Amino acid sequence: MNDQIIRNAFISLNLNPPSDDQVCIYKSGLIDSAELMQLLLEVEMESGKRLDLAALMEGDISLIRLQEILDKF
């Protein structure tokens, strides 16, 4: 379910999710910082959960990490 939330967030922004779910979507240049923040906002709105952005930004932001964070809620 959380996987679908993340994929929907990409769709909302007209962006394609990376094929590698371990790659950092920001550092890889797939999306810029503004798009990243919007992606996280979409995830929040879709999931109804508020992410700890500061903690999130401390590491790579990959699909797998995002999903792990959502799974922990």
Place this chain on the structure above:
Amino acid sequence: MTDAIWVRFQKIAQHNADKVAIIDPASNKKVTYKELEISAKNFADCLARRSEGALIFIGEPSLEALPILLACAAANWCFVPLSDREPQDRLLRTVSQLPGPLILVSSGGFPDLEIINPELPLRKLELCWQIITGKEKSASELPFLVTHSSGSTGRPKAIAFSQKTKLHRTLQSIELFSVTETDIILSPTPLHHSLGQRHFFIAMMTGATLVKAYPFSQETWIKAVTNYKVTFAIPVSTHLKILQSTILKNPAILKSFRCIVTSSAPAEPEFKRAILDSAEFEFWEIYGMSETACATSVRYEKGHPTDSLGLAIQGTKIRISGDNPDNSGEIEVLSDCICDGYWGDPETWSNALTQDGYFRSGDLGRLDEKGHLIYLGRRDESFTSAGLSVFPAEIEGIIAELKEIIDCVAFGIPDNIFGNLVSLAFIARKDLRDQDVIKYARTKLPKHMWPVRLFRCEEFPLLSSGKVDRRGLVENLIKNSEIKS
């Protein structure tokens, strides 16, 4: 002579003796110009026998107490109105910064101040009269009126006006909006706010009738307008926004109006268009501040752009400081209506002016190719996000284009990585989803102004002036936010 206000008022009062000068819609009590003049003269006689020279009035004067403002003009006293919606210790701190000695008048009284028994006409007001000792002043040191700037822009400043300056500013408004003695002027704004004073003096200096409908509520505003057939008002844009849906559903509410002027904080273009389409009256917007009076004005026309605040008015020049590549910067104003400084604080006043006498407004804006002013928000409200400047007013203007939005405030939440997270608090109809707001923002705003934090609110806190208490709102949202920066 410094009694310019009083001299003109007497002429007006004699010419309009039996005409209603002020109406209190709550009680439907009315006072004629003749009654107002007599009452003001009686109060002035009492004041003239005292030596303090300055009177602080805390709270909104009743209809019976309002003549005291004119009495101060007649007796060459200084009148300092203050809000009673502030904590007592903050009020006393403000009072303690004013040069004494002073008489303080309030409904409840203040601890540690000596209570005095004023002469009979003053005592009849049934207020608590107290005295604050301080260094003696000569009459020439006293302004006529001191207005404290609202807390929305930081530490309140005691803005001083002589009678001559106040009259000049009042005549500026009268001329600009063609106000005459036939006008019925609505004032839902307190007297301690410069707009409330403007309403009062515009009426008293023309012979018009003032409908003093304070405190503001949608119901009292509409009742006052319809019952007294109000023709002229200068509402703050927040009041208009609160009234918006009712007005748009029933534009006939406004049919008595000749002229509406919105001020204090620029209204959103979409809202202005809706108001323009709803009724037949002159619809103006002005830009200015207590220190400078009106700086620019624009009379909007149906079908024409509503996104600028117009051109500098006669006697005023505006310019934009700085050398930003997008031509934005602080709005600076040179005006022949400028106030007479900050009372008791010449250093702050000196710092507020450029070397060539322009007033630093603290507002950000830019001029279009025709010299029309585009407002971008308060300088201290703008912030950077990811190293780029964000102007809250620009975001708010776009978001307000959504018809389901009732009000919105953009602000920055401090963040270690981005500097600030662009955030948006909004009040909206229930059928507008958060997703709709953000999608619209993405289609209309540059990337660095896309909100990343949304706060849906039921209402915004308001200052007594009717403006949104942005500072209080933002502090509260940040405090209650679960965000860890």
